[in-house]
Amino acid sequence: MDTLAKHFEEKINNEVTIEAKDWLPDNYRKTLIRQISQHAHSEIVGMLPEGNWITRAPSLRRKAVLLAKVQDEAGHGLYLYSAAETLGISRDEMMDQLHTGKAKYSSIFNYPTISWADMGAIGWLVDGAAIMNQVPLCRTSYGPYARAMVRVCKEESFHQRQGFEIMLTLSNGSEVQRKMAQDALNRWWWPSIMMFGPPDDNSPHTAQSVRWRIKRFTNDELRQKFVDIGVEQAKILGLEVPDKDLKWNEERGHYDFGVINWDEFWNVVKGNGPCNKQRVETRKKAWDEGKWVRDAATAYAEKRKARAAESTMKAA
Amino acid sequence: MSDKVNNKPSEWPLWEVFIRSKAGLDHKHVGSLHAVDAQMAIENARDVYTRRMEGVSIWVVDSRFVHASNPDDAEAFYEPANDKVYRHPTFYNLPDELKHM
Numbered sequence: 152m153d154t155l156a157k158h159f160e161e162k163i164n165n166e167v168t169i170e171a172k173d174w175l176p177d178n179y180r181k182t183l184i185r186q187i188s189q190h191a192h193s194e195i196v197g198m199l200p201e202g203n204w205i206t207r208a209p210s211l212r213r214k215a216v217l218l219a220k221v222q223d224e225a226g227h228g229l230y231l232y233s234a235a236e237t238l239g240i241s242r243d244e245m246m247d248q249l250h251t252g253k254a255k256y257s258s259i260f261n262y263p264t265i266s267w268a269d270m271g272a273i274g275w276l277v278d279g280a281a282i283m284n285q286v287p288l289c290r291t292s293y294g295p296y297a298r299a300m301v302r303v304c305k306e307e308s309f310h311q312r313q314g315f316e317i318m319l320t321l322s323n324g325s326e327v328q329r330k331m332a333q334d335a336l337n338r339w340w341w342p343s344i345m346m347f348g349p350p351d352d353n354s355p356h357t358a359q360s361v362r363w364r365i366k367r368f369t370n371d372e373l374r375q376k377f378v379d380i381g382v383e384q385a386k387i388l389g390l391e392v393p394d395k396d397l398k399w400n401e402e403r404g405h406y407d408f409g410v411i412n413w414d415e416f417w418n419v420v421k422g423n424g425p426c427n428k429q430r431v432e433t434r435k436k437a438w439d440e441g442k443w444v445r446d447a448a449t450a451y452a453e454k455r456k457a458r459a460a461e462s463t464m465k466a467a
Numbered sequence: 468m469s470d471k472v473n474n475k476p477s478e479w480p481l482w483e484v485f486i487r488s489k490a491g492l493d494h495k496h497v498g499s500l501h502a503v504d505a506q507m508a509i510e511n512a513r514d515v516y517t518r519r520m521e522g523v524s525i526w527v528v529d530s531r532f533v534h535a536s537n538p539d540d541a542e543a544f545y546e547p548a549n550d551k552v553y554r555h556p557t558f559y560n561l562p563d564e565l566k567h568m
């Protein structure tokens with residue numbers, strides 16, 4: 152092993168943060184670019200299912216909250232794109248990878264949001280799962296990523312709380328509202344627990360990523376934690392978790408839960424989920440149709456520069 | 468902070484954003500963003516980095532103009548300060564009765 156690689160290993164072993172200018176093994180760089188850009192894309196595409204309900208929020212309060220949440224997600228995407236850029240990939244390249252389907256984003260956003268209760272279930276479960284994934288990443292080995300995650304995590308906690316509040320209001324409401332909440336839980340529970348990714352024995356890169364501290368817990372560890380917490384939270388709502396095999400296991404000190412439909416998961420990953428096509432097309436359309444805005448901003452900046460030069464000349 | 472500025476020509480330049488969180492404190496680096504010029508960078512920084520009153524003042528610096536020390540030189544660069552503990556007040560052993568010092 153050469154000195155550079157040895158130096159890197161030492162830092163990793165001693166929990167020293169790695170920074171952009173340090174020497175990095177190729178694979179570490181590549182894995183991080185993939186992970187961070189995928190994460191950024193998830194924040195950006197993740198705005199779409201919720202954006203769907205902004206104009207139809209049931210009150211001005213709910214609308215203001217949902218807008219603020221979706222705006223936060225845009226911010227999260229931007230923090231993460233910047234972090235990825237420090238590794239040597241350009242923003243345009245990442246956009247391109249998203250639009251051509253080369254880069255993935257979290258599969259959960261390929262499910263449709265068909266009722267207002269979905270805004271509750273997403274905040275509670277999807278943001279909840281995201282938080283569980285993200286909190287350990289605040290201590291990840293790559294400095295720019297870790298710092299972005301600290302910022303993201305600070306902002307996430309209101310996301311989950313506003314979602315739970317929607318669920319709570321609905322489940323204490325009329326019979327129709329309670330049914331809406333239950334229906335949303337039925338549809339979002341399983342995709343949410345799939346958010347932690349394939350089971351450990353089918354996740355070949357986990358060991359390396361844990362060693363590099365770009366992952367701090369395995370998929371199954373985080374999933375179990377999410378189930379244990381989620382089941383208790385559902386009790387407060389008086390709703391039923393849609394899993395007939397769910398059972399407290401005294402010996403393990405955890406809930407046992409049913410078999411996850413991994414065929415469905417891989418099917419959605421491969422692009423055949425209910426909304427995959429629509430999501431990518433919407434992003435592409437926004438990019439293409441936003442071109443004139445980018446062009447106009449560039450032209451205006453030129454003009455502003457020319458005017459400034461002109462007035463300096465006059466003054467002189 | 469990005470050390471490689473690897474924009475494609477069509478991409479807007481990258482800006483480093485520094486925020487003073489409240490009056491009397493230093494500006495601190497918070498991240499970076501793309502913008503067509505300084506004015507737009509400040510406006511974008513307001514939206515991206517101060518949605519919760521995180522700041523009272525924003526600096527933006529074109530990333531191309533940030534020069535950094537080389538991490539490979541860290542030893543030679545910082546080590547000379549290592550054996551100069553006498554630069555710290557705790558180095559001096561003085562009687563306990565001594566007050567106001």
Ligand SMILES: [Fe+2]
Binds near residue numbers: 194223224227303307
């Ligand atoms: Fe987010």
Ligand SMILES: [Fe+2]
Binds near residue numbers: 278
């Ligand atoms: Fe969120």
